[in-house]
Amino acid sequence: MDFEIPEEIRLLQDTIRRFVREVLHPVEAEIEEADQIPPHIVEELRKLGLFGLAIPQEYGGLGVSLLAQCVVFEELAKASLCFRSRVGTNNGIGSLGILFDGTEEQKRTYLPKLASGEWTGAFALTEPNAGSDAAAIETTAMPQGDAFLLNGRKQWITNADVAQVFTVMALTDREKRARGGITAFLVPRDTPGLTITKPHKTMGFRGSHVCDLIFEDAAVPVANVLGKVGDGFKVAMKVLDRGRLTMGAVCVGAAQRLLELSLAYAKRRVQFGKPIAERQAVQFMLADIATEIYACRGMLHETARRVDRGERLTKEVAMVKLHCSEMVGRAADRAVQIHGGMGYMRDCPVERYYRDVRLIRIYEGTSEIQRLIIARELLKGS
Numbered sequence: 001m002d003f004e005i006p007e008e009i010r011l012l013q014d015t016i017r018r019f020v021r022e023v024l025h026p027v028e029a030e031i032e033e034a035d036q037i038p039p040h041i042v043e044e045l046r047k048l049g050l051f052g053l054a055i056p057q058e059y060g061g062l063g064v065s066l067l068a069q070c071v072v073f074e075e076l077a078k079a080s081l082c083f084r085s086r087v088g089t090n091n092g093i094g095s096l097g098i099l100f101d102g103t104e105e106q107k108r109t110y111l112p113k114l115a116s117g118e119w120t121g122a123f124a125l126t127e128p129n130a131g132s133d134a135a136a137i138e139t140t141a142m143p144q145g146d147a148f149l150l151n152g153r154k155q156w157i158t159n160a161d162v163a164q165v166f167t168v169m170a171l172t173d174r175e176k177r178a179r180g181g182i183t184a185f186l187v188p189r190d191t192p193g194l195t196i197t198k199p200h201k202t203m204g205f206r207g208s209h210v211c212d213l214i215f216e217d218a219a220v221p222v223a224n225v226l227g228k229v230g231d232g233f234k235v236a237m238k239v240l241d242r243g244r245l246t247m248g249a250v251c252v253g254a255a256q257r258l259l260e261l262s263l264a265y266a267k268r269r270v271q272f273g274k275p276i277a278e279r280q281a282v283q284f285m286l287a288d289i290a291t292e293i294y295a296c297r298g299m300l301h302e303t304a305r306r307v308d309r310g311e312r313l314t315k316e317v318a319m320v321k322l323h324c325s326e327m328v329g330r331a332a333d334r335a336v337q338i339h340g341g342m343g344y345m346r347d348c349p350v351e352r353y354y355r356d357v358r359l360i361r362i363y364e365g366t367s368e369i370q371r372l373i374i375a376r377e378l379l380k381g382s
């Protein structure tokens with residue numbers, strides 16, 4: 001494994017690290033209260049090019065490697081996770097379908113706007129009766145003239161409140177489902193017949209919202225089919241294969257911040273006459289957080305490098321998502337324990353992380369789905 005980060009990525013890392021410390025940390029508490037990222041901060045994220053990190057330069061993005069994306073997301077996750085979430089769909093599930101399977105015209109229409117952050121993209125797969133079992137979707141798309149009429153409901157769609165374009169998976173052949181019966185569509189927000197609900201109330205991720213999409217005879221032109229009719233399940237799975245990897249970076253960054261906060265608190269907090277950092281019980285928790293971060297960063301960077309070299313890695317990406325999301329859950333639990341009563345207080349960042357990271361074991365595929373994917377891949381190859 002090669003843990004050296006190339007110089008140009010190191011420079012990007014330094015820039016984001018400074019931005020996080022100087023610009024994002026000061027507004028974390030305000031966002032927690034208001035449940036909104038201030039518009040001037042979104043503007044700053046735009047100026048840094050963060051909406052278009054993963055989008056190739058020919059479409060207006062920075063087009064950096066996956067390793068560089070992981071390094072940047074690791075840094076961003078050292079501030080409230082809503083910031084990464086705000087730019088995350090444009091770099092991941094909200095744009096990758098277009099990048100992988102879009103026509104040249106679709107790429108030219110959508111990617112530059114997504115890259116600049118003028119538009120936000122979102123990904124609509126989940127439904128009330130289709131979460132882990134993604135092939136069980138019930139939203140239909142019936143051909144009518146040179147359009148498809150969409151009917152159904154998509155649930156808990158990240159960034160739906162601010163998105164201008166959705167990648168929507170719908171049934172075009174009920175019998176075939178995942179094998180030729182699901183189609184991906186690019187659906188603009190202003191499509192007549194599409195209603196976006198108010199954001200759901202959630203446990204965490206204040207400042208980042210999920211809403212439902214309701215389709216009632218929403219006509220989407222044939223030209224907005226993404227990939228081939230019937231290939232939508234594969235479009236979605238390829239997108240998730242990539243999106244899940246950068247989720248590992250979010251976990252590593254969040255765990256690193258939890259470690260930094262815990263180290264500082266343990267050195268500061270005096271009980272029984274000396275800082276709790278001098279107590280072995282606390283030292284062991286710090287050591288465990290740090291060791292697990294080291295292991296996760298290793299697997300994350302190695303997998304990113306391999307994908308950058310052109311390998312298709314479904315199993316390893318699922319391993320990264322599984323292991324990193326479970327790791328950050330343990331890190332948050334230990335960080336709260338080290339902080340004691342303070343860690344339970346709403347104005348303590350570890351309390352926020354404890355709630356926020358719980359989602360990562362669920363979205364973009366639960367831990368159980370990751371295990372299922374890993375086991376299937378293992379059995380396929382044996």
Ligand code: COS
Binds near residue numbers: 093135241365366
């Ligand atoms: N890349 C490309 N194609 C894939 C794929 C992948 N990673 N995974 C599956 N496919 C293809 C399969 O090859 C199969 O097609 P063929 O028969 O032509 O080979 C088709 O898709 C159906 O695959 P499979 O039989 O594995 O489908 P299942 O219904 O068993 O479901 C899982 C597969 C569980 C992996 C899928 O439902 C899933 O990822 N669920 C979680 C969804 C999720 O993450 N939701 C989070 C919300 S979206 S942010």
